[in-house]
Each structure stands twice: as C-alpha cells, then as structure tokens.
Amino acid sequence: MSQQDIVDRLIAGQGTLFSEGMGLDLTRDSAKDYFGWLVGCTLLASRISSGLAEQAGRALNDQGFLDPDRLAGAEYWDVVRCLNENGYARYDESTAGYIQETAKMALDRYDGDIRGMLDPDPDTVLDRLQQAKGVGKVGANIYAREAQIVWDVFYPRLDGPAAKEAEALGLTTDHGALASMAGSRERFTRLAAALTRAALDGPAPSVEDAT
Template sequence: MSYDTERLVQSLLDRSGSLFSDELGIDLARNTPSPLFRWLCAALLMSARISYRTAVDAARALSDQGWTTAGHMAESAWEDRVKALNQAGYGRFDERSATMLGDTAERLCTDYGGDLRRLRAAAGEAPRDERARLKAFKGIGDVGADIFFREVQIIWPEHFPFLDRKARDAARRLGLPDTAEALADMVGTERFAHLAAALVRAELDGITAEDLLAPSGEVGR
C-alpha cells in the first residue's frame, strides 16, 4: 500500500517529535557539562531492556536528587543511587546501574574533568573515536552510544545525520526511506533529530502508518 510520505512524516513530527532530552528537561542546545552528563546518564538507563518510560522516570529521579553533574554523581552514595532508581521503578537493574553510574561519573571526572566536550576535543571531533571513548564508560555499549548520539547530533554536527537501528526499523516498517541521508533530505537539519526521536517512539509504541494517517479521533478504532 502506498502512503503519502509527506503527511506521514508530518504526523510523526506532530505526534511524537519531541526529543527525549526535552522530555527530561535537558537543554542539550546549551552544550555545557551538566546537560551533556544528564543525557549520558539517560542513555545509559534507556539502553537497558526495560520500558523506556521507566528509564525516563529513573533519569528524572537522578536529576531530582541533584546529581546533575559528574562531580555530584561521583560524590553520591551507592545506596542512595540504588534507592532513587528503585523508587522510580527501575528495580530490576537498580544495583548494577547504580554502580555503573558511579563508575562512569568518576571516570568522566578523572579523564575529562567531568566535561564531555573534552572527550569530543580529545577525539578530534571524529565520530568513531568519540564512540570508542564513550564506550569506555561502564554501562555504555553501542545501544547507549546510539541513544546519546541520536540527540547530541543537534550540537555535535559531525554526527549528522545519525539514525539508530530502532529508528531505521520504524522507518522501514512505516514505508519511509530507511537511510539517515534520505530522511534528512526530507525534513532538513533542524527537524531531523526530532524525526529520529519520533521514529523511535513509533517503534517502541507499535504505531502504524494507518494510525498516523487516520483522521483525528479514529486512532485505535
């Protein structure tokens, strides 16, 4: 079945085009240490095999505790991190993730003065080197790195256009081009990361092309 791809993309953006970082109140456009660190923690939590809504709640709980910089996280007690994650519903992974968050914060402080921009500079703004350095943090594998770069591309242009596997799977399932370059051509630089986020939500929530193109009020009927 052939769909109106322009309408499909616009519907995706209208319904689900907010960045996950925006949902968490993280202003990545500032490109300063705190929002970058908070987003790294969120990527770590969201990469686990757990509901993304639970992961978002857990990331929000960390910020609510005031652990918004690598220094603050490194100084926090492991037991307090476990408690915060558990209360946010992240119980299956609370102890392991609490350990990884502490280790990541300490390494970030030691190697880069708590500032992910220094990691970027040390990598010479080369995406492959940035990824390798990011994966040196405990708890950040390829999935976590993909989540991180999917939204950081709005301020680190060396990653544009970047599309992770989940977003690509959604694009293919919805009948849209499944390459970052083709989708970027459709929406432009400013909206591309928002489209990637919308595609991820569509995949996580099982949204179909019919849902997206249905007249208002008819979704799910």
C-alpha cells in the same frame, strides 16, 4: 498520503527527545546536559522500558544526580533509592554503581566535560562513549541519535530501530532525503526520536492515519 505527511505527523506526534523526557536540553551546549544524557543512555540501554528509563532519568535530575560532581560525591544508597523508587527495583544497585563510576571517569579523564570525547571520526567518539560502564554499543548509538542536534560528527544519523521503523512506515531510509523532508537539523533529530518511539510503542494514531 505522502512521505512528507508521515514525517510531519511523526515529528508532531512523537517527536519529544528522550533527553527532554529526562529534563535535559542538549541545545544549551552545557557540560552538565551532555553528561546527564550519558547517564540517561545507561538507563535506556538496560533491560527496562524506555518510559521507566525516562522516569528514572528525570528523578536523578531532580535530585541533582545528573551532575558529575554531585553524582560522584553522592551516597551510594541515596542513588540506589532514587532508582529503586522509579522503576529500577531489579537493577537499582548495579546501575547506581555504573553511573557513579561514569561520573568518576568523566571527572578524571575529561574534567567533567565529555565534549573532550569529540573527534572528527564518529566511530572514535562512539568508542569513547563506551568508556562509560553499562553504556555499550547500544547506549553509545542512543547518545549519538540525540547528540546530533548539536554535535556535527553525528549528523545526519538514523540507525537501529528508527531506521527499521522508517522502512516499515514506507519512508525512504536515505538520510539526506529525510533531513530535507524534516526541514532542519532539530526536526531531523526529533524525527529520529519519533521513529524510535514508534518502533518501541507503535506509531501514534495520526501517523497510522497517514500510512
């Protein structure tokens, strides 16, 4: 089958954004969702499965802890308990401290709206994202992968495990060509998520049939 078939099947079968798995919608262009995704990237950057990270992110969201004001003002042990009950038994205390510090940083430096990190230079934005404790380079790149759905500075972006998986599946790694095959900015972002999921969990059966 063609590269176009593989792209279409990836998006259809594995194109759920990791932010969506946490109950966030970056296309709403809201300060809460952008902050929540930064917390989510702290979870995804830790040494735990992406599935458990999504589960923990959704649980934090359900408790209102993906809002910087709520998270900064929450009782530390309530945040620890939420993480502990959702797959973070080994990292619950340190991660709770990290994300509460991130909430305070976002409030102190950006009045709770991390769109204040935006700059025409993508590397500058990536550096600013790393002001969040526990995010690091890995988490900043994860943030950029999905923020590109609305943040022009990152689009089109395909790197890390997603780029390696594209090559493994016989796809071009030319961003412009992949964006053209995806057909829209949203679908390209979903393609990046799908390739990441394929890299982590293996390609979906429909994708394997197309390769």
